[in-house]
Amino acid sequence: MATGRTHRPATRSRGIPEATVARLPLYLRALTALSERSVPTVSSEELAAAAGVNSAKLRKDFSYLGSYGTRGVGYDVEYLVYQISRELGLTQDWPVVIVGIGNLGAALAGYGGFASRGFRVAALIDADPAMTGKPVAGIPVQHSDDLEKIIEEDGVSIGVIATPAGVAQQVCDRLVAAGVTSILNFAPTVLSVPDGVDVRKVDLSIELQILAFHEQRKAGEESNAEADAAVDEETATAVAPPAPRGATGGSRKGPDGDVPAVMPA
Amino acid sequence: MATGRTHRPATRSRGIPEATVARLPLYLRALTALSERSVPTVSSEELAAAAGVNSAKLRKDFSYLGSYGTRGVGYDVEYLVYQISRELGLTQDWPVVIVGIGNLGAALAGYGGFASRGFRVAALIDADPAMTGKPVAGIPVQHSDDLEKIIEEDGVSIGVIATPAGVAQQVCDRLVAAGVTSILNFAPTVLSVPDGVDVRKVDLSIELQILAFHEQRKAGEESNAEADAAVDEETATAVAPPAPRGATGGSRKGPDGDVPAVMPA
DNA sequence: AAGTGTGAACTAGTTCACAGCT
DNA sequence: AGCTGTGAACTAGTTCACACTT
Structure with a gap:
C-alpha cells in the first residue's frame, strides 16, 4: 500500500x-x-x-x-x-451543555472524565426556577429560558440531555435549533433529529435488559425444564400471557415451540 | 418447534x-x-x-x-x-446490587426505569463507613464488608459498578466470586472477568469522544482551511505534537496523505 | 527475532424485494 | 389490498496468516 x-x-x-x-x-x-x-x-x-x-x-x-x-x-x-x-478531535476543546440537573445531571456535572481530555462543561441548564443560580459541582445552574442565548454565545455544539423522557424531544429540538449538532441522550426515549445531527444514547434500562436476556439463558442451560416452570408459576398472575387476537391455535409459535408451558390453552 | x-x-x-x-x-x-x-x-x-x-x-x-x-x-x-x-427474561424479577453510592450510584438508585420492568434494587453498597445505614432513594446503604453475604442471601446475579475506576476491578472480582454473573460497569476501566460472566459498560467520556470525532468532521467539511487553523493556534501550546521516535520524515502519514490542509508548514 | 501492516477469508448485520397469508 | 416473513444480495466488521521492515 x-x-x-x-x-x-x-x-x-x-x-x-x-x-x-x-x-x-x-x-x-x-x-x-x-x-x-x-x-x-x-x-x-x-x-x-x-x-x-x-x-x-x-x-x-x-x-x-x-x-x-x-x-x-x-x-x-x-x-x-x-x-x-x-x-x-480532542486537541481542541469542546464546550458542552448539560440540560436537566436532577440526580443524574448533577452526577454528570461532577464527573471527572468530563473535564479531562477536551471537554468543558459550559453550562448547566434546568427548567426549575428554584434551581436557577444554585451551584452544582461548582457551576451555577441557569434557567432553560436562556438556553438559546447560552448556546449561541459559547458556540456550544454538543449537548447532553438528562431530563425526564417527557420533555427530552422538545429540549432536543431547541438545542438543535440553537445550533447544537451532537447530542448525548440519557433520557429513555427515541429522539428524532434532522440530518447532520448526531445522537448517541445511554440507557440504563436497555443495558440491564440485555444482561437479563443473557442471564436468563445461562439459567436455562443447566436445569432446562423445571427452572422455567417455576418462574412461570411465580409470575403467572402478574404478567398474563394475552392470547393472540385472531386464531388461537394456529401456527403461532416460536422457532423452537415456545409458549406451551405458559399457555393455559 | x-x-x-x-x-x-x-x-x-x-x-x-x-x-x-x-x-x-x-x-x-x-x-x-x-x-x-x-x-x-x-x-x-x-x-x-x-x-x-x-x-x-x-x-x-x-x-x-x-x-x-x-x-x-x-x-x-x-x-x-x-x-x-x-x-x-423480564417475566421474572431480577434483584440488582449497586456498588459505589457516590453521585452516580445515588442517581442510579433513584432512577425510575430500574424499578419498572423486572428489576429491583436489592441493595446499595459502599465502602465508606460514613455512608452505612444512610438511606439513599429510600434504601439504606450497606457496607461493602457485607457484599458477599448480601449477594448470596438475595440470590443476586446482576451487579452495577459505580465506583471510582481504581477499585472497580476488585469490586468486580468480589461480585463474581460471590456469584454475580452479569455486570453493568459505569467505571471508566476495562474489567476482566472469567468466561460465563457478561460485562456491559456505559462510559460517558467514550460517548463524548465519539461525538467529538463526528463533530470535528462536520466542521472540516464546509470551510476547510481556516476553521481548523484557528483552533490549532488556540491549543497549539497545550498539546504539543511529539515527534515519532525514530525516523522523522519517513513514510509516516495517513492513508490519504493527511496533514496538509491544517499543517502550517 | 520481533512485531507491524494488510490482503484474503470469514462472520455478522442490514437491506431488498417479493412470495404468501389474511 | 395490505402487511408479514424471509431467502437472497449486499455491506460492515472481524480474524487469519504471512510478507515485510527494523
Whole structure:
C-alpha cells in the first residue's frame, strides 16, 4: 500500500469505520495510562490486552489512521496518544451543555472524565426556577429560558440531555435549533433529529435488559425444564400471557415451540 | 418447534443475533407506550418509526422470535409485549446490587426505569463507613464488608459498578466470586472477568469522544482551511505534537496523505 | 527475532424485494 | 389490498496468516 499513490483511495478518502472510531477512546485511555507510567513503547499485543480487544483488531484499527508503528518494535506511546487525540478531535476543546440537573445531571456535572481530555462543561441548564443560580459541582445552574442565548454565545455544539423522557424531544429540538449538532441522550426515549445531527444514547434500562436476556439463558442451560416452570408459576398472575387476537391455535409459535408451558390453552 | 422435535435445530437452537437482542428493549418500550394508549395492533412500519429503526429490520428481528404477526394486519400489541418480555427474561424479577453510592450510584438508585420492568434494587453498597445505614432513594446503604453475604442471601446475579475506576476491578472480582454473573460497569476501566460472566459498560467520556470525532468532521467539511487553523493556534501550546521516535520524515502519514490542509508548514 | 501492516477469508448485520397469508 | 416473513444480495466488521521492515 504505502506505495500505491495516484489517490482515489477506495471510497471516500478518510473512511474510518464506525466500529473503529468507537474503539479509539479505549485505546486512548490505555495509552494515557501507559504515558503516565512513562512507558515509551507498546506492542499491539500489550496495548490490546490493556484495552480489552484482540491485537489483530487493534492493528487493523490503527491501519486506518496511518502507519504509526515501527515493525519489530511497536508503537511510540506519546506519538500515538497525540495522533489518536487529534483524530478524535480532542486537541481542541469542546464546550458542552448539560440540560436537566436532577440526580443524574448533577452526577454528570461532577464527573471527572468530563473535564479531562477536551471537554468543558459550559453550562448547566434546568427548567426549575428554584434551581436557577444554585451551584452544582461548582457551576451555577441557569434557567432553560436562556438556553438559546447560552448556546449561541459559547458556540456550544454538543449537548447532553438528562431530563425526564417527557420533555427530552422538545429540549432536543431547541438545542438543535440553537445550533447544537451532537447530542448525548440519557433520557429513555427515541429522539428524532434532522440530518447532520448526531445522537448517541445511554440507557440504563436497555443495558440491564440485555444482561437479563443473557442471564436468563445461562439459567436455562443447566436445569432446562423445571427452572422455567417455576418462574412461570411465580409470575403467572402478574404478567398474563394475552392470547393472540385472531386464531388461537394456529401456527403461532416460536422457532423452537415456545409458549406451551405458559399457555393455559 | 412445536412440530419438529428431535432438536439440534440448526446451530444452537435459539440463536437470536446479538444486534437483535440489543433492539428488543427498544421495541418493548415503544410497545409499552402503545399498550398504555390501548392501541390494539401496530404495523411493522408504525412500530419501527416509534422505535427509531426501519421496518425491514424490525420484521427480521421479530422473525427470530417466531411468527408473532398477522399478515395484512400487523402485530397484536399486548401479545408482543408479553413475548418480548418473556424473551428478555423480564417475566421474572431480577434483584440488582449497586456498588459505589457516590453521585452516580445515588442517581442510579433513584432512577425510575430500574424499578419498572423486572428489576429491583436489592441493595446499595459502599465502602465508606460514613455512608452505612444512610438511606439513599429510600434504601439504606450497606457496607461493602457485607457484599458477599448480601449477594448470596438475595440470590443476586446482576451487579452495577459505580465506583471510582481504581477499585472497580476488585469490586468486580468480589461480585463474581460471590456469584454475580452479569455486570453493568459505569467505571471508566476495562474489567476482566472469567468466561460465563457478561460485562456491559456505559462510559460517558467514550460517548463524548465519539461525538467529538463526528463533530470535528462536520466542521472540516464546509470551510476547510481556516476553521481548523484557528483552533490549532488556540491549543497549539497545550498539546504539543511529539515527534515519532525514530525516523522523522519517513513514510509516516495517513492513508490519504493527511496533514496538509491544517499543517502550517 | 520481533512485531507491524494488510490482503484474503470469514462472520455478522442490514437491506431488498417479493412470495404468501389474511 | 395490505402487511408479514424471509431467502437472497449486499455491506460492515472481524480474524487469519504471512510478507515485510527494523
